[in-house]
Amino acid sequence: LAEKVAEDRDQPAETEDGIRVSLQVNAGLNVDHGHERWGHYEGIGLYRTEIPFMMRERFPTEQEQHELYRQTLQTHRDVPVVMRTLDIGGDKPLSYFPIKEENPFLGWRGIRMTLDHPEIFLVQVRAMLRANIGLDNLQILLPMVTTLDEVDEASRLINQAYFEVRNELAQEDRVLHIQRPKVGVMVEVPALLYQLDAVGRKVDFFSVGTNDLTQYLLAVDRNNSRVAGLYDAYNPALLHALQHIATRCAEIQKPVSVCGEMAGDPGGALLLVAMGYRTLSMSTHNLDKIRWILRHVDSKVLQVLLTQALSCSHPDQVRRLVTMKLEALG
Ligand code: PEP
Ligand code: MG
Secondary structure, eight states: HHHHHHTTTTTTEOOOOOOEEEEEESSSSSSOOOOGGSOOOOEEEEEEEEHHHSSSSSSOOOHHHHHHHHHHHHTTTTOOOEEEEEBBTTTOTTTTTTOOOSSSSSSSSHHHHHHOOHHEEEEHHHHHHHHHTTTEEEEEOOSSSSHHHHHHHHHHHHHHHHHHHHHHHHHHOOOOOOOOOOOEEEEGGGGGOOOOOHHHTTTTTTEEOOOOOHHHHOOOTTTTTGGGGOOOOOOOOHHHHHHHHHHHEEEEEETEESGGGGGHHHHHHHHHHHHTTOOEEEEEHHHHHHHHHTTTHHHHHHHHHHHHHHTTTSHHHHHHHHHHHHHHHH
């Protein structure tokens, strides 16, 4: 199978009847090297900026962040790079910024923390905007958004950072053009499911984080082995939620991608493409497999699979269905 998979490495992911799916990469630190070995990819769909923060003993300065982001934007200059603003809290601690809470997953995470510390947010966004000068492949993604107010406040700060950087450049008499990047929101808190229209009017794109969406929709700690059996992306409730997001985003004509682990799972990818998702972002080690599978199905097969999956009442039924389909593909 490895050989078969390797044959299609430099081809785009396109089903037998011509549905194009953009395959992108989730990255943290490994992003600046080795992309020659990834095969065909069309962007960095999720750059987790908290990872370089977690590797240090203090907050990186604006200049340090600028150099890091510049390197990544430059390495992947021909494709979009979606940089997520700092997403710490929950399962992602910073040793030099301890957060003690009874319920960290329901607590001060992602955008909630950075909006309470606008100085951290502004420094990061300024570093991103400066890194993007002359390249223009940056997109900014906001994690753990729950309310419209958070989107408004984050947009206001991104604007502020934009004008600060622009004025500084003007004062230095540098005729560099600074672009306003596209801004998107993660769909990972279930409340977002019912605010796609309102949030969609304020942002350029959505990216579905199935890791946290599964955790919050099913109320299961994603790292607790006692309830690990309940944490299941094939749960029909989650499938219906994902179908709702895809349908609503198509209706409001807002681009939407999936960047949770489900996008890199063979069965998950089939179901997501069947639902209408056309951009999947995954770990590099899943790229070849997903590309090959998508190149060997057609939309009729996908539609039948999805209809059957959505009528299941148990995750194991869904798992059996997709396993059968994958075995039939070889
Ligand atoms: C997610 O929640 O699905 C996601 C992609 O983000 P993370 O795993 O970094 O929380
Ligand atoms: Mg998440």
